Amino acid sequence: MQTFGQQLVNGLSLGSIYALLALGYTMVYGIIKLINFAHGDIYMLGAFWGYYSLRAFHFNFLMALCSAMVVCAVLGVVIEYFAYRPLRHSPRITALITAIGVSFLLENGMSALVGANARSFPQALPVVTYHWLGIRVSNIQLLILITACLLMALLELIIKRTKMGKAMRAVSVDPEAAQLVGINLNHTISFTFALGSAMAGAAGVLIGLYYNSIDPLMGMTPGIKAFVAAVIGGIGSVPGASLGGFIIGILETGVQAVGLSAYKDAVVYFVLIVILLVMPAGIFGHNRREKV
Amino acid sequence: MLTVKDLAVNYGAIQAVKGVSFEVHRGEIVTLIGANGAGKSTLLKTISGLMRPKAGQITYLERPLDRLSAPQIVRAGISQVPEGRHIFPGLSVQENLQMGAFGQRDRAVFNETLQTVYDYFPILKKRRTQDAATLSGGEQQMLAMGRALMAHPQLMLLDEPSMGLAPIFIQEIFTIIQAINQAGTTVLLIEQNARQALKIADRGYVLASGQVKLSGSGAALLANPDVQRAYLGG
Numbered sequence: 001m002q003t004f005g006q007q008l009v010n011g012l013s014l015g016s017i018y019a020l021l022a023l024g025y026t027m028v029y030g031i032i033k034l035i036n037f038a039h040g041d042i043y044m045l046g047a048f049w050g051y052y053s054l055r056a057f058h059f060n061f062l063m064a065l066c067s068a069m070v071v072c073a074v075l076g077v078v079i080e081y082f083a084y085r086p087l088r089h090s091p092r093i094t095a096l097i098t099a100i101g102v103s104f105l106l107e108n109g110m111s112a113l114v115g116a117n118a119r120s121f122p123q124a125l126p127v128v129t130y131h132w133l134g135i136r137v138s139n140i141q142l143l144i145l146i147t148a149c150l151l152m153a154l155l156e157l158i159i160k161r162t163k164m165g166k167a168m169r170a171v172s173v174d175p176e177a178a179q180l181v182g183i184n185l186n187h188t189i190s191f192t193f194a195l196g197s198a199m200a201g202a203a204g205v206l207i208g209l210y211y212n213s214i215d216p217l218m219g220m221t222p223g224i225k226a227f228v229a230a231v232i233g234g235i236g237s238v239p240g241a242s243l244g245g246f247i248i249g250i251l252e253t254g255v256q257a258v259g260l261s262a263y264k265d266a267v268v269y270f271v272l273i274v275i276l277l278v279m280p281a282g283i284f285g286h287n288r289r290e291k292v
Numbered sequence: 293m294l295t296v297k298d299l300a301v302n303y304g305a306i307q308a309v310k311g312v313s314f315e316v317h318r319g320e321i322v323t324l325i326g327a328n329g330a331g332k333s334t335l336l337k338t339i340s341g342l343m344r345p346k347a348g349q350i351t352y353l354e355r356p357l358d359r360l361s362a363p364q365i366v367r368a369g370i371s372q373v374p375e376g377r378h379i380f381p382g383l384s385v386q387e388n389l390q391m392g393a394f395g396q397r398d399r400a401v402f403n404e405t406l407q408t409v410y411d412y413f414p415i416l417k418k419r420r421t422q423d424a425a426t427l428s429g430g431e432q433q434m435l436a437m438g439r440a441l442m443a444h445p446q447l448m449l450l451d452e453p454s455m456g457l458a459p460i461f462i463q464e465i466f467t468i469i470q471a472i473n474q475a476g477t478t479v480l481l482i483e484q485n486a487r488q489a490l491k492i493a494d495r496g497y498v499l500a501s502g503q504v505k506l507s508g509s510g511a512a513l514l515a516n517p518d519v520q521r522a523y524l525g526g
């Protein structure tokens with residue numbers, strides 16, 4: 001019971017990170033049906049921004065987090081503008097391959113710029129560990145969980161309540177009709193990239209704080225896992241992405257806890273396959289007919 | 293108000309519209325009738341800026357439209373109710389109407405327009421918090437029309453608003469189109485339901501395989517033997 005509780009805490013912390021990342025995949029897919037393979041690298045850039053802003057600019061944690069979100073939002077918008085927008089009317093596979101290219105560019109560009117070595121992330125906050133019913137919880141874990149939940153609530157509010165959020169949903173379900181009511185597709189798509197990338201930037205700073213180590217390739221594996229999380233939750237579904245992220249996080253820590261560390265990634269894919277066999281559209285996905 | 297001249301529109305190599313010319317004057321109801329595949333929807337999509345003409349001009353209030361984007365055309369005063377309704381599922385009825393007024397920033401104007409739309413379609417007010425996808429076909433048509441009205445159009449384009457509706461709904465839709473017109477909105481109506489459309493129209497055009505074959509006042513077309521044979525069932 002105690003280990004179970006402990007793993008749940010660890011899994012929820014890691015899951016928050018995946019959930020934040022998965023949101024970007026799912027929103028971008030929802031709006032332009034593109035799997036943005038460069039999304040994990042935005043998270044990496046968010047972590048590096050956090051690193052430099054804490055070390056060189058002596059930002060405090062909150063400033064590092066917020067500025068990373070802004071910087072990543074801008075980067076996401078710029079990447080969409082230069083890499084994906086010119087391909088809006090090309091076959092999907094073209095954009096997909098471009099996304100992989102952007103991902104390589106960011107990974108290798110950062111390696112060239114700052115070196116491929118891992119760096120230790122500045123300790124922005126002194127670590128305090130609380131003990132509760134035999135479970136160890138660090139202030140960092142709590143911070144990750146709370147920050148992620150706040151950001152997800154904020155995102156939900158933006159999507160459900162604001163005019164741009166409603167426009168996002170309108171474009172996702174029917175881009176042609178959205179244009180007919182006067183919604184500008186480009187603005188809405190930029191807005192979506194900004195939101196998703198800001199979430200990834202926040203996740204990058206949080207993971208830096210949690211694992212203490214960042215490097216230019218750090219976005220690859222979490223990027224794929226967050227994508228799996230988005231698919232499990234039902235790609236295009238925002239609550240699905242959050243839930244999927246937590247499922248993957250808990251699963252991964254759980255598998256490690258029972259001594260199967262070597263298989264932790266395999267288990268993630270196994271669960272993906274099982275869920276897709278049982279629920280092809282994911283947990284919250286609906287099999288809406290494809291528009292022609 | 294709207295002048296379409298020698299308009300040609302293609303889908304790749306397929307010519308859907310082949311040199312169509314017609315006019316809509318302020319205050320009129322003009323109808324375009326024609327069989328399936330005649331090019332009617334393509335024509336409306338081109339006026340709304342979703343498609344680009346291959347040749348010809350579209351002029352609205354003395355301004356060429358072909359360089360404007362779809363949202364700019366809405367702001368210029370042309371709203372379309374697309375074929376098949378295309379309401380936004382997952383958004384509530386009121387959110388759908390709010391999207392219709394996307395370019396409108398003035399809260400007071402918005403509320404006033406919303407009230408007008410609810411006056412035309414009281415059922416929408418009753419259903420306002422419901423997911424638009426749960427509406428019946430007739431109610432969805434009303435929502436699509438209400439959504440287009442939210443943009444305060446001077447010219448409203450309607451693409452087969454009676455499609456797939458029960459006779460009682462069709463009657464209501466046509467009555468409301470007349471009411472909207474009387475309130476000052478010019479109407480370009482596309483219909484397969486030729487009899488009803490010609491009855492309420494000031495003028496009409498008959499479109500076949502991408503070209504205008506006939507034109508005249510609604511009454512004249514109704515009385516025309518060719519039209520009767522081809523579109524009015526004898």
Ligand SMILES: Nc1ncnc2c1ncn2[C@@H]1O[C@H](COP(=O)(O)OP(=O)(O)OP(=O)(O)O)[C@@H](O)[C@H]1O
Pocket residue numbers: 303306307308326327328329330331332333334335375484
């Ligand atoms: N996306 C498309 N790609 C290729 N051809 C198309 C496309 N859409 C329409 N067409 C073709 O263009 C022609 C005109 O189509 P359009 O939809 O404008 O006809 P319509 O008069 O609106 O017909 P309906 O009464 O059935 O709605 C048809 O021959 C159709 O097959």
Ligand SMILES: [Mg+2]
Pocket residue numbers: 332333334375451
């Ligand atoms: Mg049509």
